[in-house]
Amino acid sequence: MMSQPASSADEVVRVSGFVKRYKQHCAVNGLDFTVQRGEIYGLIGPDGAGKSSVLKAIAGVLGYEEGSVDVFGTLLDSERAAEQVKRRIGFLPQGLGLNLYPELSVEENIDFFAKLRLVPEADLQARKARLLGITRLDRFRTRLMKQLSGGMKQKLGLICTLIHEPELAILDEPTTGVDPVSRRDFWAILAEWQAVKGMTALVSTAYMDEAVRFHRLSFLSHGRVLASGRPADVQSLVPGLVVTFESTPQLEAVARLKRRYTQVESLGPSLHVFTPEQDAEAAVAGIRQALDNLPATHLRTDEPELEDVVVALLLKEQDGQTTVSERSGQSGLSANRPQFDGPAVEAKELIRDFGSFRAVDRVSFEMKQGEIFGLLGANGAGKTTVIKMLTGIVPPTGGAGRVAGADMRTASGAIKERIGYMSQAFSLYLDLTVIENIRLFADIYGLARRQAQQRMAWIVEMAGLSGYVNDRTGRLPMGVRQRLALGCALVHSPRVLFLDEPTSGVDPIGRRRFWELLSRLAREEGVAILITTHYLSEAEHCDRLVLMYAGRIVAEGTPGELKAEVEREVGQLLELTVDTPGAALAQVAAAGFTGAALFGTKIHVLSRDPSGDEARLREILAQVGMTVTGVRPRMLSLEDVFVSRVMALEQASQKGGAR
């Protein structure tokens, strides 16, 4: 879009007028983009946007109906043409470790792919050492692939895809379901291979916050491109500012703001509003006016994130109301709801062993009624086991706890009546209709007929399901399915709601809508919500968080507190804009800056002394003839917090192990 016109020799991929149909369903409807040599190009979009179809076609493993796909100047119109380019590309299909062999060890998997690609022995050893080094997998060379965690599998998958040094790597949702630390490692390899070997990469992702990692990107929605270009170009499509502040009562503030703004989100105690005004003062003035007399404290304005822009574009495209209905969602059943005093969940020194392995080690926390509580941690940190103990699926080995006022060990029956649970898979019966699913759970919870009718009506209204009541659940879009699953979990008006990775595969608007529902449940009805998530951008919605590592809680606090704590320890985040980021990164790292990482064309660096370091950075880079075009401080994200905490712990445990 805004890129320089390049000669076709630099064009690695050209897709034009691409159409892919599966029977009647049109997965991709007219797609155009080109990928230049040496860039990391992103396809961003929710599940079902058509990303996989395009990537498979480019990798030469899927035919297409209309348009053309050229790779390295070869038109892929036949099996034979596809075979010609296959040796020059590496393809990582979607799904954790799907291209690997579970019965082979890490090293055997790598060697197998290297032999398949005829990599010379000397090259193989060098590359293997380097790749295992960056991914920190070298300690696990002899471990069988099936014993690796999800993140490790995915890193191994990437190594096997890159071992023959392809000119083009095609990676289909490589970071979905991968914990944040592994995601960082993943991006580190890609950035290095791009900078050092000049590799081109085409990567799809459902995580909006990964957009900044790309040089250029296309945002797909329903098989079409919604926006494309450099991240900055996309950002400039919808000008505006994001205003973050606190106001009470929060729900009333949200209601007032919504009359004026289309994007209002509550993130824990603060509110996040996207304003069309580009001037900070005008934006704040607009907010104050909309709030009427309500207070606005801790005000700050920021450049909008890509997600805000994309949501604005999606809203424009749909041109409709996507917010939850304004009618107050009082269930009318509050009186029926079993009331209890004290905290919603109280865990004391919970322990769970599986054989000799301690999955959960003396976990204690308390969750207030009406609180949104986040449980974060990498795969295998013990989050799911904690939820399983609290919901009564798994008995604890030791410790005690009370859930919704009932004792975990003696009153699991009472607990089950008072809690709601929604799992990653949304746990719905896909061949039943929406209303049949709701009715099933109403019966399971023993609701009387009249009561069930009322609740069903409430769920349909709350979750915006009215157009779908008699549709089979399997045919619903993910966002609607997710709200239905939430509805089913709420059918008996539980006091405590457990959500295990509830937002995977849902588009940004669907996610926002879901969070709006959750915050209303918590604020209006006093339901306590415990949630685990891999999307750390979502953890911002929580009132309080705990971070788990190796079965233990290692950090606890509000998102703000956690960030402030890490900022005190490691410093502030600076974002550098330079013309040659790859080379500049090496210089910055060599100068001893911690946490230096490449984000597309920008460099992130941690600094304890922002103003002093800014000058130092400019100086260091000026010495080698590089110009810094911009330095700006950025808020640490929860992902930064997570990664910094977990990395520190990993290093500590390795040292401990070595001792």
Added chain:
Amino acid sequence: MTVGRGVATWGQRLVALTWKELLHLWRDVPLLLFLIYSFSLSVLVSGAGITMQLTNAELLAHDEDQSPSSRELIHRFQPPYFALVGAISDPREGLRQLDEGRAMVVLDIPPRFHEALMSGERTTIQLLVDTTNAPQGLSAAAYTVRIAALFGTEAALASAGLSGAKASRPLVSSAHRVWFNPTQDERWFQSISHLLRMITLFAVLLPAAALVREKERGTVEQLLVSPVSPFQIMFSKVLAMSGVILLATALALYGVLHPVFHVPMKGSAALFFLLTALHVFTTAGFGLVAATLAKNQAQVAMMALFVVGPMLLLSGITSPFESMPQWVQAIMTLSPLRYYIDITYGVMLKGAGLDLLWKPVGAMLLLGGTLFGSGMWRFRRQFQ
């Protein structure tokens, strides 16, 4: 909460879960079609098509005598059991045709056969039988022996001047009366056997698949955190599938067995269906245990075959139970099908009631209870 309300809620949950299972099956069109086919067309085909009786065994005659007696003997080999496919003059030709599988029986009549019979000498005929298919070969040999023996006796009597009604020499003649299947219609046995096979197969597979599907989809966790017991989760599946299998059995019985093959129902049909339900419940226990061990539908199907295969082969519908080695018989006391066979033939063909069948019924109850109990025990443990 009062006890009455508690029971009502318990029932409400069980009904809701059972209804859900029926909806799943109703919407699984391919499975539904397969079920209907298995209990209609497939029963029809197996009843009409499968027979163990000797039919059209190809017979070659090597007649070196070419006499009235030799021709008489050859013509006693009649359809439907035998089909004369030709005469040969060279014995090696006969061996060749046996080797190539074009003849099943070669009848070799020596020279001077007629002469010997007439003069009251002893004579022999030779019979070569291909017993690659052992039951067929054995019955071909048996028939031949009978035909030859009768021919010999008649010849002997004739040579003694006795024939027809005048034959008053002491002879033992066996008069046999056929019970329970008076016309000796083999289609009865075959079609009933096949029905039993289908009932057993679906009784293992349907509930097992339903349970594993919930594990695969993750819906079972949703059920575990709700106030339903493992018993309700498992029993609702067996209940729904038993209902479906009983309906399908009725379809086979009143749509195929009765109108087409005229299989009678001598005993009480209600008793038959009741005991069929018991068999389905017991057999489903195997499926449920398998489902708690399996991770996905492919695995459970494999495990089910592992159980169902030997059960179908060795319980006594494919071959007689009594003729099996002792140790096989011992293992097969664990097969519900073994008891169900006795029950089915007993009720349908012999008109037996519970007074005669209490032993197999008791054995099935014991077996079913144990299986279901261990399934429930495994069910809880598999998530821990």
